[in-house]
Amino acid sequence: MLSQELTNNCTPFAHSFGNDVSAAVIGASGGIGSELVEALCKLPSVTRIYAFSRTKPQFSNPKIFASTIDLEKENTVAAAAGAIGAENSALDIVIVASGILHKQGFLAPERSLKDVDPESLSAAFRVNTAGPLLVAKHFHPLLPKTKKSVFAALSARVGSIEDNHLGGWYSYRVSKAGLNMGIKTLSVELTRLRPLATCVGLHPGTVATKLSEPFLGRAHKGHVFTPDVASTNLLQVISTLNQKDSGFVLDWSGKRVPY
Numbered sequence: 422m423l424s425q426e427l428t429n430n431c432t433p434f435a436h437s438f439g440n441d442v443s444a445a446v447i448g449a450s451g452g453i454g455s456e457l458v459e460a461l462c463k464l465p466s467v468t469r470i471y472a473f474s475r476t477k478p479q480f481s482n483p484k485i486f487a488s489t490i491d492l493e494k495e496n497t498v499a500a501a502a503g504a505i506g507a508e509n510s511a512l513d514i515v516i517v518a519s520g521i522l523h524k525q526g527f528l529a530p531e532r533s534l535k536d537v538d539p540e541s542l543s544a545a546f547r548v549n550t551a552g553p554l555l556v557a558k559h560f561h562p563l564l565p566k567t568k569k570s571v572f573a574a575l576s577a578r579v580g581s582i583e584d585n586h587l588g589g590w591y592s593y594r595v596s597k598a599g600l601n602m603g604i605k606t607l608s609v610e611l612t613r614l615r616p617l618a619t620c621v622g623l624h625p626g627t628v629a630t631k632l633s634e635p636f637l638g639r640a641h642k643g644h645v646f647t648p649d650v651a652s653t654n655l656l657q658v659i660s661t662l663n664q665k666d667s668g669f670v671l672d673w674s675g676k677r678v679p680y
């Protein structure tokens with residue numbers, strides 16, 4: 422378990438990525454994203470972490486370079502990639518941990534068709550679908566050509582078409598299903614551009630964050646992870662990925678989520 426290895430000071434990351442690992446987390450202000458940055462920091466083999474969010478995230482560890490990305494402004498994504506490139510860094514791991522489900526005033530998960538409106542759909546699409554693809558567009562040149570690397574975007578089980586038995590949540594479901602297709606399509610292109618890169622969607626499980634908060638009342642059934650446990654789970658999955666996983670969505674335990 423990664424959690425044990427964190428305390429033992431030895432890391433599966435070293436086995437997978439070598440001893441001088443660089444990682445980038447986009448959405449580093451989020452519940453899961455901020456814990457991913459903290460957990461990466463504790464891994465001895467991870468020597469550089471680039472942490473991005475809309476407002477500059479605050480971290481004190483000197484391993485961390487913090488700056489801004491707004492996924493709805495492509496120039497900020499390009500500038501962030503440029504800043505990493507200027508440090509002459511390659512990235513072994515890129516994790517897009519951003520996403521929206523609700524936003525006061527204009528985006529709320531739809532209960533039924535009567536709630537669907539184009540602005541909610543496009544707002545979810547801009548952040549959840551286009552956002553990770555823009556990161557891939559500008560960050561993939563930073564992935565090494567001759568060494569294993571991972572591009573992961575946090576998706577969600579509700580983006581699975583086959584697994585959709587409850588309905589509702591049109592904007593979120595559609596945007597995550599679109600992301601999953603984006604991941605699959607990217608995996609095809611990466612076999613040519615970065616043959617040693619693995620590209621996946623990751624479902625973290627239900628995690629207690631701002632995003633899930635309105636839906637975790639008494640009616641909620643099932644396990645809820647804390648963000649620190651969720652981040653450890655996700656890093657555990659990332660450390661065991663190989664190329665046969667590329668293009669798929671995996672859950673927090675490493676199991677495939679159906680398309």
Ligand SMILES: NC(=O)c1ccc[n+]([C@@H]2O[C@H](COP(=O)([O-])OP(=O)(O)OC[C@H]3O[C@@H](n4cnc5c(N)ncnc54)[C@H](OP(=O)(O)O)[C@@H]3O)[C@@H](O)[C@H]2O)c1
Pocket residue numbers: 447448449450451452453454474475476490491492493518519520521548575576577578624625626627628629630631632633
């Ligand atoms: N929590 C769960 O139960 C759960 C379950 C399944 C999947 N997920 C997925 O996991 C990911 C992380 O969610 P979370 O629970 O950690 O949510 P969260 O705490 O609300 O964090 C969301 C993050 O996304 C960022 N973000 C939103 N819009 C952005 C934009 N335009 N540009 C850049 N960053 C933007 C937020 O930045 P700001 O701070 O600037 O708003 C924040 O850092 C999401 O993709 C979510 O869909 C979560």
